Amino acid sequence: MPGLHSRPAPLDQADGLRRLFAHARVRFVPVASNPHVAFGGVLLERLCAAFAEHGKHVLVVDAAERSPLHAEMATLELNECVETLSHQVSYLAARTLPIKFVDTHGSTASFLQVLADAAPHADVVLVHAPAPDLCRMFAKSEARPLVMADDRPQSVTHAYAAMKLMTQRAGLIVHDLLLSAAPTSPRAERIAMQLATCADDFLGAVLRDWVHIDPATDAQEPPTPSLRRWARDTLQPHFGAPIDIISSTYGAHTNASTMN
Numbered sequence: 505m506p507g508l509h510s511r512p513a514p515l516d517q518a519d520g521l522r523r524l525f526a527h528a529r530v531r532f533v534p535v536a537s538n539p540h541v542a543f544g545g546v547l548l549e550r551l552c553a554a555f556a557e558h559g560k561h562v563l564v565v566d567a568a569e570r571s572p573l574h575a576e577m578a579t580l581e582l583n584e585c586v587e588t589l590s591h592q593v594s595y596l597a598a599r600t601l602p603i604k605f606v607d608t609h610g611s612t613a614s615f616l617q618v619l620a621d622a623a624p625h626a627d628v629v630l631v632h633a634p635a636p637d638l639c640r641m642f643a644k645s646e647a648r649p650l651v652m653a654d655d656r657p658q659s660v661t662h663a664y665a666a667m668k669l670m671t672q673r674a675g676l677i678v679h680d681l682l683l684s685a686a687p688t689s690p691r692a693e694r695i696a697m698q699l700a701t702c703a704d705d706f707l708g709a710v711l712r713d714w715v716h717i718d719p720a721t722d723a724q725e726p727p728t729p730s731l732r733r734w735a736r737d738t739l740q741p742h743f744g745a746p747i748d749i750i751s752s753t754y755g756a757h758t759n760a761s762t763m764n
Contacts, residue, residue: 523643530620531560534642534649535632536666536681537568540659541652543719544568547682548632550717554727554735555628563594563626565619567633569594572597579604582622591715594623602637612640628739635666646679646737648712653695654719655685660695664702671709678733679703680715692716713737 531694535551538544563586566572578601587595605615607722618630631641638649649670653663663681670676681699685692693716699756700711715730727735 505663511513511596517561530626532616532647533628533630533738534638535630536635536638536663536670537653538652538659538662538666539569540656540685543684544652544691546719547628547652547667547684547717548630549723550727551630552593552730554731557727557732558575558735558739560627561592562624563596563623563629565629565631565633566600567598567600567602567631567637568667569634571599571632573599574601582618586623588596594715596628596724602633602641610640610726611643612637635669639670642676643674648680649676650682652682652684654683655689655691655695660699663744664699667703667709671707677709678712679709680712683714683716684719685716686720687718715760
């Protein structure tokens with residue numbers, strides 16, 4: 505039919521997001537939740553501290569399996585539900601909230617725009633959610649998900665399953681690992697290497713970087729060198745870094761089985 509081949513090719517989700525937003529850049533970091541990880545809240549605190557060292561304000565969107573349910577008014581006045589925890593950290597209880605923004609294609613990418621509008625002061629948004637939710641939000645984008653695990657087999661199996669789902673369903677093939685374990689753990693490095701090998705051999709995916717966190721470390725201590733490196737790298741605008749979302753409403757910011 506005339507004109508059929510003159511239509512522009514469909515835009516991928518990431519391109520569509522960039523067209524929806526304009527002016528203020530926000531870095532979204534998808535963090536795959538893991539209900540089998542002890543001290544998951546401590547790990548999120550460490551991430552916030554690492555970004556805070558760069559002068560970034562962090563919004564934690566907590567939509568994990570065991571997080572608090574979202575407030576009833578969240579779909580109408582989301583900005584009223586964002587809690588300020590400190591000068592550099594805000595928090596949003598968001599369990600079951602992302603699916604409220606699903607479209608007819610199964611995407612919840614519009615939730616990211618709503619978040620940017622609700623927290624215009626945020627420079628970094630940590631989206632802490634189960635892998636299926638992250639698939640719907642970040643499918644076929646340049647996001648680099650961060651998976652969480654500790655040195656127990658059940659948590660490692662869950663982390664691998666999350667990588668598999670995000671790779672196969674959403675085309676997110678580059679991942680990072682945040683591993684919670686004591687400094688003396690004999691399994692920590694081996695777990696990271698096993699996950700990297702399995703991702704490469706069975707998924708065609710890449711575990712690009714991993715960070716070892718001791719959950720018993722005092723919260724007031726500075727981030728470890730490896731966490732500092734990861735945060736610095738995550739803020740860089742190169743391929744594989746999490747999506748840059750651009751807000752249209754606000755002006756520019758200043759600133760395979762259980763592994764043994």
